[in-house]
Amino acid sequence: MADEREIGELTIGAMTLRRIVESEVPLLSPFEIFPDCEPGHLAANDPWLAPRFMDRTAQLLVIAIQSFLIRRGGLTILVDTCSGNDKDRKRPFFDHRDWPWLARLRAAGVAPEQVDIVLCSHLHVDHVGWNTRLENGRWVPTFPNARYLISRREWEYWKGSTAPNGVVRTGDYIADSVLPVFASGQAELVDDDHAFGSDLWLETTPGHTPGHLALHLADSRRQIILSGDLMHHPLQLRYPDWSTRFCADPGRARATRRDFLARHADTDHVIFPAHFPSPTGGFVERRGDHYGFRFDGETHGCTGDDR
Numbered sequence: 001m002a003d004e005r006e007i008g009e010l011t012i013g014a015m016t017l018r019r020i021v022e023s024e025v026p027l028l029s030p031f032e033i034f035p036d037c038e039p040g041h042l043a044a045n046d047p048w049l050a051p052r053f054m055d056r057t058a059q060l061l062v063i064a065i066q067s068f069l070i071r072r073g074g075l076t077i078l079v080d081t082c083s084g085n086d087k088d089r090k091r092p093f094f095d096h097r098d099w100p101w102l103a104r105l106r107a108a109g110v111a112p113e114q115v116d117i118v119l120c121s122h123l124h125v126d127h128v129g130w131n132t133r134l135e136n137g138r139w140v141p142t143f144p145n146a147r148y149l150i151s152r153r154e155w156e157y158w159k160g161s162t163a164p165n166g167v168v169r170t171g172d173y174i175a176d177s178v179l180p181v182f183a184s185g186q187a188e189l190v191d192d193d194h195a196f197g198s199d200l201w202l203e204t205t206p207g208h209t210p211g212h213l214a215l216h217l218a219d220s221r222r223q224i225i226l227s228g229d230l231m232h233h234p235l236q237l238r239y240p241d242w243s244t245r246f247c248a249d250p251g252r253a254r255a256t257r258r259d260f261l262a263r264h265a266d267t268d269h270v271i272f273p274a275h276f277p278s279p280t281g282g283f284v285e286r287r288g289d290h291y292g293f294r295f296d297g298e299t300h301g302c303t304g305d306d307r
């Protein structure tokens, strides 16, 4: 039987968790994503940043774009759906792509028809793409039998007039990747405290977007938390006040991240920040006025200043 780590599947209680990666490459300029980042910050952290977390030559941070597959007693749940194929996008990296993501999902033993629940941590372009696929010129739900769970608070924001005009910056992903699941009757709005059971529940983690959600998986001994975009890169453990240019409310995002890191530091909770490179999951460790991150299965923290 294959080693758990080899096939990338974790077991917790009656559930299994594995990642379905769409891409993991140097993608974003640290100066683009983090307004507070200056060249000195990169120089100070260069020994641990490159090459694992940053391409030094291109000056691009390595960003994973991935989904999380949870199987729980016959229920198949997909958390976030990456950026998708054939989408009309402003950023070339996302534009009219042909990712083998569905093949990777099938290789994990799941056909689209078998997905029961799609949970959107939030409604950003790199988290909703595979909600739909192109069929005869129309965007149709990729998962015909799934309920698509979306935070009520999140949807109120994106359907309202105060949301940023994503069309200019990204392409109209709400129209091609979110509205079709409402049109098909598959969208379901959930409240912040929604729980699937005592072993699987949502936590509201607002700031990056107003209705941003984290998902807790637990058994009697352990806890795993899919923390979505509460942090995007290990640099935010070194500099926990750094919010991103893409945060709807950077101040709120900072407060939520600070609170989350303080609560989980030096515990055995395994945190999976959506965009952290493989193996993604790990532990938050306190380092004086900031934090470090140690990937699960590794003996040393990745962020350089081990105690």
Ligand SMILES: [Zn+2]
Pocket (backbone or CB within 6 Å): 124, 126, 127, 229, 274, 275
């Ligand atoms: Zn994201």
